[in-house]
Amino acid sequence: MKAxxxxxxxxxxxxLKILIEENCPKITEIFQAENLxxxxxxxxxxxxxLVFLDIEMPEHSGIEILDFIDKDSYNFEIIFTTAYSEYAIKAFQLAAIDYLLKPVTAAVVSNAVVKALNYLTNSNIHKRLEELKTSLKKDNFSKIGLPYSNGIKFVEFKEIVAFKASGMYTETYLIDGSKILVSKPLKHFTELLKNVTYFFKCHRSYFINIQHIVEYSRSDGGFITLSNTLSVPISNDRKEDFLSIVSAL
Structure with missing residues (x-):
């Protein structure tokens, strides 16, 4: 396999070449370029x-690859290398694009390559790059990429009704009634969306969009009914925070 x-x-x-050669046996040929x-x-x-692409270079940034390759010609996966800020890293995560934070380490390179190879069949990398480019231009994020078995689905935050833990996966319920089994643990979403004020972790297994609350019942220990008719429990130690939040709606 070439990279x-x-x-x-x-x-x-x-x-990076040495780390790939020593830790990624599936990559057999590596070529290098000093600019885009x-x-x-x-x-x-x-x-x-696979293409390992620095996001910040003179003359042309890595994201400008969109301007030089036709969208139907992307038969490779991209792993960005970056020394960018936390803001930009969040943009990578929301666009479901892998990145290596400089200085890179062997374990991080190996894990990134494994994930990238898993994406190859249903990469949709062009769309993810477009989402990344849009996110990097915005002051506020509003969309997230959800990796699943057939590719990656991009949805607006407001379209998400709830996340439910399912082992190392997460069931994501959308406003249109669909459900996606996402190949990320619930913790990934609670960390990524912790500053989005309308998401609330009501239970160790549920992370909900409070804009979709239809009813709160105190019976059976307390549960919340959402707009898609999903009923979710609320932990005793989260009730006070929950009632404080919904009383302000």
Whole structure:
């Protein structure tokens, strides 16, 4: 399997190349480019399956790859390398795009490659890049990518009714009545959306959108009915916070 590293810093390219060679046996050929345009030429010439792409480079940033490759020509997965701020990292997470935070380590590289290879069949990388580009331009995020068995579905925060823990997966209930089994644990979403004021963790297994609450009942220990008719329990230690929040609605 071929991979290409695109980074303007030679030292960063060489370090990453060594880490890939030592920890990612499925990658058998690695090519390097010092800028985006040279990297585009290598992509067209070698048809790689993975591209490690620095987000911030002189002349052209990594995200500008959208301007040079037709959307139907993306038969590879991208892993960004970045020293960007927490804000930008959140944009990567919401767009379901993997990234390596510099300085990179062997374990992080190995895990990122495994995840990227799992995405290859249903990558939809062009759409995820568009979402990332949009998010990086905004002051506030409003959309999230939900990885599932057939690809990644992008939804507005407001379209999510609730998240329910299901082992290392999360059942995501949407306003249209559909349910998606997402290949992320519930903790991923509680951390990612902790600053979105209308999401509330009412129970260790549930993270709900309070905008979709229809009814709260004190019977049976207390439960909440949501707009999709889903009934969810509320933990005793969360009732006071919950009542305080809903009283302000």
């Amino acid at each position: 290409i590293i695109i980074d303007d810093e030679r030292k960063s390219r060489n370090v 345009l040279s990297g585009i030429e290598l992509i067209k010439e070698h048809n790689p399956r």
